[in-house]
Amino acid sequence: xxxxxxxxxxxxxxxxxxxxxxxxxxxxxxxxxxxxxxxxxxxxxxxxxxxxxxxxxxxxxxxxxxxxxxxxxxxxxxxxxxxxxxxxxxxxxxxxxxxxxxxxxxxxxxxxxxxxxxxxxxxxxxxxxxxxxxxxxxxxxxxxxxxxxxxxxxxxxxxxxxxxxxxxxxxxxxxxxxxxxx
Amino acid sequence: xxxxxxxxxxxxxxxxxxxxxxxxxxxxxxxxxxxxxxxxxxxxxxxxxxxxxxxxxxxxxxxxxxxxxxxxxxxxxxxxxxxxxxxxxxxxxxxxxxxxxxxxxxxxxxxxxxxxxxxxxxxxxxxxxxxxxxxxxxxxxxxxxxxxxxxxxxxxxxxxxxxxxxxxxxxxxxxxxxxxxx
DNA sequence: TAAATATACGGAGGGAGCCTCCGAATATGC
DNA sequence: GCATATTCGGAGGCTCCCTCCGTATATTTA
Numbered sequence: 001x002x003x004x005x006x007x008x009x010x011x012x013x014x015x016x017x018x019x020x021x022x023x024x025x026x027x028x029x030x031x032x033x034x035x036x037x038x039x040x041x042x043x044x045x046x047x048x049x050x051x052x053x054x055x056x057x058x059x060x061x062x063x064x065x066x067x068x069x070x071x072x073x074x075x076x077x078x079x080x081x082x083x084x085x086x087x088x089x090x091x092x093x094x095x096x097x098x099x100x101x102x103x104x105x106x107x108x109x110x111x112x113x114x115x116x117x118x119x120x121x122x123x124x125x126x127x128x129x130x131x132x133x134x135x136x137x138x139x140x141x142x143x144x145x146x147x148x149x150x151x152x153x154x155x156x157x158x159x160x161x162x163x164x165x166x167x168x169x170x171x172x173x174x175x176x177x178x179x180x181x182x
Numbered sequence: 183x184x185x186x187x188x189x190x191x192x193x194x195x196x197x198x199x200x201x202x203x204x205x206x207x208x209x210x211x212x213x214x215x216x217x218x219x220x221x222x223x224x225x226x227x228x229x230x231x232x233x234x235x236x237x238x239x240x241x242x243x244x245x246x247x248x249x250x251x252x253x254x255x256x257x258x259x260x261x262x263x264x265x266x267x268x269x270x271x272x273x274x275x276x277x278x279x280x281x282x283x284x285x286x287x288x289x290x291x292x293x294x295x296x297x298x299x300x301x302x303x304x305x306x307x308x309x310x311x312x313x314x315x316x317x318x319x320x321x322x323x324x325x326x327x328x329x330x331x332x333x334x335x336x337x338x339x340x341x342x343x344x345x346x347x348x349x350x351x352x353x354x355x356x357x358x359x360x361x362x363x364x
Numbered sequence: 365t366a367a368a369t370a371t372a373c374g375g376a377g378g379g380a381g382c383c384t385c386c387g388a389a390t391a392t393g394c
Numbered sequence: 395g396c397a398t399a400t401t402c403g404g405a406g407g408c409t410c411c412c413t414c415c416g417t418a419t420a421t422t423t424a
Contacts (some may be wrong), residue, residue, distance in 0.1 A: 002370090004373080040370095044411095044412065067239075106343075172359060173355060186402080211382075308370065
């Protein structure tokens, strides 16, 4: 990769990070290019679609969520609590940009999405935490890992909508996931 | 109101209903005007904002939800079940158009929104059903009517996202609303 | 170091959608 | 039938999307 290309690539990712944080995932790409001091053509060469750019911006955060998953899995907490903690972290991350939860849901649905891979990864981690929690009988048996992602997206969407007190609502949802102690 | 104005108004509402159903609330207004056989200026005179048009399209459905509320309130079902049934109906209605749940959430937040009034109404009905259910001890006491609307919106959003099996996820949420039988 | 070449840059341009504004058209009341 | 208050319609200015290709520049080679 040529040096100038590398430089522009990095500048674009950083600028996009700020723009997405400020204006959501629908931020103007022309603005991002201009702010990065780069032509719009350059942006499109490096990132053919908005999703490509978004995925790159999110790379680190995704890795962090993965780590978090491993951490709670190996931690001392009870399986249900470990799952809950991870879900909360995932929700927080999914809500960093307005519009992101919709992209995630798209990734869950369409194989071709740029987020399909990331979704698969999250689902895998969730699956591990989930089955472990289900084995203890503390989480209802009729939910799958994909349900987890969907519920997480919905909660993240709520959070995106300018809802600051999402924590309590997430708590309600988590209670719903717990098995009825009949 | 002049006869031609009335005619155009009605045509616009009907055309918009189809367009929103097909393409979501972001459907092109210029297309709607064209399909209705009307100039774009005419559309904007009758409906200064997209929300105005959307609100008009939803008028009947909103009334239906109100009726439903009265119906379950006076019905024989247990308060919790009445609440659950009404919430399910509200979710179904909120999910008729892609993008509607976001508008609803906006209406809940901003007084100036075209949906503010409708939201207030829904919240009032929900409040009645909720307090009644809470009085029986079957629903947790730490939720308010606004929480209901938020959770409904989140579920409707899920449904909008092309999720067909939302019923089960809604069930999970409803379980979360029920009081822990300690 | 200077030429050759592979690579990357940038923005003009066509398309779509939003919304405003105002001259032209037309219902309605007298 | 005419006056006039309403309403109509779409051109036009704006923003944004995305593509295409002539120009510029980094890197390699002699």
